[in-house]
Amino acid sequence: MVDVGDRDVATTGLSDPDRGREPAERSAPREPEPRRGLGVQLLRVGVSLVVPVVAFLVLWWATDLLRDAEANRIIVVGVALLIGVLGVFGLYIGMDRVVNRLPARAQDAVRPFVFIGPALVILSVYLLYPTVNTTILSFRDANGEGFVGLDNYVDVFTQEQTQQALVNSLLWVIIVPLLAVAIGLGFAVLADRLGKRAEAVSKSFIFLPMAISFVGASIVWRFIYNFRPEGFGEQIGLLNGIWTGLGNEPVAWLLQEPWNNFYLMVIMIWLQTGFAMVILSAAIKSVPDEILEAARIDGANEFQVFWRVTVPSIASSVVVVTTTIVITVWKVFDIVFVMTGGEFGTSVVAERMVTEFFIFQNDGKGAALAVILLLAIVPLMVVNVRRFQEQEATR
Amino acid sequence: MTTTAVPPETRAEPDIATISPPPKQSWWRSLAQNWPVKLVVLVIVVIWIVPTLGVLISSFRPPDDVNASGWWSVLPDIWNTDWTLVNYDDVLSSEGFGNSFLNSLAVTIPATVIPITIAAFAAYAFAWMEFPGRQWIFVGVVALLVIPLQMSLIPLLRIYTTIDLNGTFLAVWLAHTGFGLPLAIYLLRNYIGSLPSSIIESAQIDGASHFQIFTQLVVPLSVPVLASFAIFQFLWVWNDLLIALVFLGGERQVRVVTQALAELNGSRGQAWHLLTAGAFITMALPLAVFFSLQRFFVRGLTAGSVKG
Numbered sequence A: 001m002v003d004v005g006d007r008d009v010a011t012t013g014l015s016d017p018d019r020g021r022e023p024a025e026r027s028a029p030r031e032p033e034p035r036r037g038l039g040v041q042l043l044r045v046g047v048s049l050v051v052p053v054v055a056f057l058v059l060w061w062a063t064d065l066l067r068d069a070e071a072n073r074i075i076v077v078g079v080a081l082l083i084g085v086l087g088v089f090g091l092y093i094g095m096d097r098v099v100n101r102l103p104a105r106a107q108d109a110v111r112p113f114v115f116i117g118p119a120l121v122i123l124s125v126y127l128l129y130p131t132v133n134t135t136i137l138s139f140r141d142a143n144g145e146g147f148v149g150l151d152n153y154v155d156v157f158t159q160e161q162t163q164q165a166l167v168n169s170l171l172w173v174i175i176v177p178l179l180a181v182a183i184g185l186g187f188a189v190l191a192d193r194l195g196k197r198a199e200a201v202s203k204s205f206i207f208l209p210m211a212i213s214f215v216g217a218s219i220v221w222r223f224i225y226n227f228r229p230e231g232f233g234e235q236i237g238l239l240n241g242i243w244t245g246l247g248n249e250p251v252a253w254l255l256q257e258p259w260n261n262f263y264l265m266v267i268m269i270w271l272q273t274g275f276a277m278v279i280l281s282a283a284i285k286s287v288p289d290e291i292l293e294a295a296r297i298d299g300a301n302e303f304q305v306f307w308r309v310t311v312p313s314i315a316s317s318v319v320v321v322t323t324t325i326v327i328t329v330w331k332v333f334d335i336v337f338v339m340t341g342g343e344f345g346t347s348v349v350a351e352r353m354v355t356e357f358f359i360f361q362n363d364g365k366g367a368a369l370a371v372i373l374l375l376a377i378v379p380l381m382v383v384n385v386r387r388f389q390e391q392e393a394t395r
Numbered sequence B: 001m002t003t004t005a006v007p008p009e010t011r012a013e014p015d016i017a018t019i020s021p022p023p024k025q026s027w028w029r030s031l032a033q034n035w036p037v038k039l040v041v042l043v044i045v046v047i048w049i050v051p052t053l054g055v056l057i058s059s060f061r062p063p064d065d066v067n068a069s070g071w072w073s074v075l076p077d078i079w080n081t082d083w084t085l086v087n088y089d090d091v092l093s094s095e096g097f098g099n100s101f102l103n104s105l106a107v108t109i110p111a112t113v114i115p116i117t118i119a120a121f122a123a124y125a126f127a128w129m130e131f132p133g134r135q136w137i138f139v140g141v142v143a144l145l146v147i148p149l150q151m152s153l154i155p156l157l158r159i160y161t162t163i164d165l166n167g168t169f170l171a172v173w174l175a176h177t178g179f180g181l182p183l184a185i186y187l188l189r190n191y192i193g194s195l196p197s198s199i200i201e202s203a204q205i206d207g208a209s210h211f212q213i214f215t216q217l218v219v220p221l222s223v224p225v226l227a228s229f230a231i232f233q234f235l236w237v238w239n240d241l242l243i244a245l246v247f248l249g250g251e252r253q254v255r256v257v258t259q260a261l262a263e264l265n266g267s268r269g270q271a272w273h274l275l276t277a278g279a280f281i282t283m284a285l286p287l288a289v290f291f292s293l294q295r296f297f298v299r300g301l302t303a304g305s306v307k308g
Helices: A007-012 A017-030 A038-066 A073-100 A104-137 A151-158 A160-191 A196-211 A214-224 A238-245 A259-285 A289-297 A302-313 A315-330 A334-339 A349-359 A363-394 B002-019 B027-033 B035-059 B063-068 B071-080 B086-093 B097-128 B134-146 B150-162 B169-193 B197-205 B210-221 B223-239 B242-248 B257-267 B272-292 B294-306
Strands: none
Touching: A038 A104, A073 A104, A073 B097, A073 B169, A104 A363, A104 B097, A104 B134, A104 B150, A104 B169, A104 B210, A151 A160, A151 A363, A160 A196, A160 A259, A160 A315, A160 A349, A160 B035, A196 A259, A196 B035, A196 B272, A214 A238, A214 A259, A214 A334, A214 B035, A214 B223, A214 B257, A214 B272, A238 B035, A238 B071, A259 A315, A259 A334, A259 B035, A289 A302, A302 A315, A315 A363, A334 A349, A334 B257, A349 A363, A349 B150, A349 B242, A363 B134, A363 B150, B035 B071, B035 B272, B063 B086, B063 B272, B086 B097, B086 B272, B097 B134, B097 B169, B097 B210, B097 B223, B097 B257, B097 B272, B134 B169, B150 B169, B150 B242, B169 B223, B169 B242, B197 B210, B210 B223, B223 B257, B223 B272, B223 B294, B242 B257, B257 B272, B272 B294
């Protein structure tokens, strides 16, 4: 329909998001702002709400069919895919058809709400309302009924198990990002000095664990830490294989309080180092060679060049990587859940939250833990979004 | 074990310093001078792949062998070892991983397509359509990035229980959509908003409607960012355990691969021939995505640094 001309515009990348504001504003005078009566306002709210709700009911009815436990699994999955994928396209096409039948004046006013309506409805139901509701629940009892004031929070900070979870989480968010960033940075610097091919291959091996789920990674590492008491056969866990090979008694690594916490953190370090490495590697490569050369000519040795020139230049990336890993680590639940179930002094806040709410059915305390999770994340996320915005603006 | 990475780097510096104003050197000499760097890189790479390698090797060994000796014992004589697919056969059929794999597909594909579609429409509206409160609503959406999904679990489970939606694919699709939307809208809005306004305007002058401009112009131009987010979301959903656990429930019929693996780990925690094969089945698809679409993959993950 429309000749795009230069397809390369796509590669101009992300830039100042505000640039997009101009044309719409400029085009506004072209079509004089129509007077909007109450009817149009109601229509707006109507399409934002009613259409997604209707779509939801249709989808719901369809999944009812899918609940038939006797049905052939391949057929069920096929139908689910069709409904899920085509349903969402159909929703927008249908809504566009409906809007096209409105009077021309109403069309322009209503159409933006057709475009953002479904997003706003879902965000309200899945994030906005639950946030308010969880906050309220955190002041209520286990069933979410009676008001108990700050009792849940007091419990969290005074009961031994949650206290331990808080301390452990604190250790996690200090140790894991520190080591992941240190190893990732070190590796990025070293790999940078290899040939192009060797660099790419070695980096992809470090990055590969990023594709693996926390559950999968937990199994991988439970196998490493596997323990058999002496006399119950050969050690099949790698760590005990090496340990006994050195002439020691086998060790039940995951039962060694408090060190078992560190053994679980190793899994997270293994997973996150690749992320740190990729971002920091890109940052290191963007430091201009002239600056490095100038420093060398001025007599700086490589060690000084790294600490005085490279590190300050990539400081912003280091901050982003660190905060991102801190947030990921703070919310980690799967690793502890799969490895130890929070036993043996390894509980962490996010795991505790699920245990309280899902296993012990204590909604109040679970909600209080969720609020604590949120409050700790807010400042970090603000830093991240700001930095991200700056980066995008300079690209 | 892993802490050894940083100190060697500093030890390697003097060698590199002598290379850096590069005079003509024969290749073997530069190879020799670079050896500390290469050695350290090699050591780290080996440490990083050995855990996965152990699982891969064990999953192809006969069950009795897996439980009788360490997987590394096959290494000296790797061509003369018995290899078998029996573990995969067991796990896929009797442990139900085959079923779970299908369920994972049925959860993951719509849970990727739905948020992208919804976010793309919204992002277009935020970037190119005129309506009251546009900036403020967008700021509100970005603010939702900070909310961890744990905040939503309890109220959502209550809603789902009330309307009897628990344990359905729809429940999980919509949950993943809700949790993925702020990031998706944010990323897509940044990208779509930076498309040249001249293209959009000339299309408008040609009489194209917003719907046409969106589907025929903006979507094709936004393929890179759509692909990056799609991969990020796909891996996020495929690898998720928490949302599946809470909203899909533990029934064998509907559970996804991560649930199947966690359950196998709980019920048969020492059946390493099954656990290793099961772990590899859950990893297979993400690893395939990783190797085939590495460029988008990296972009998607780095963009995902602002997911709440």
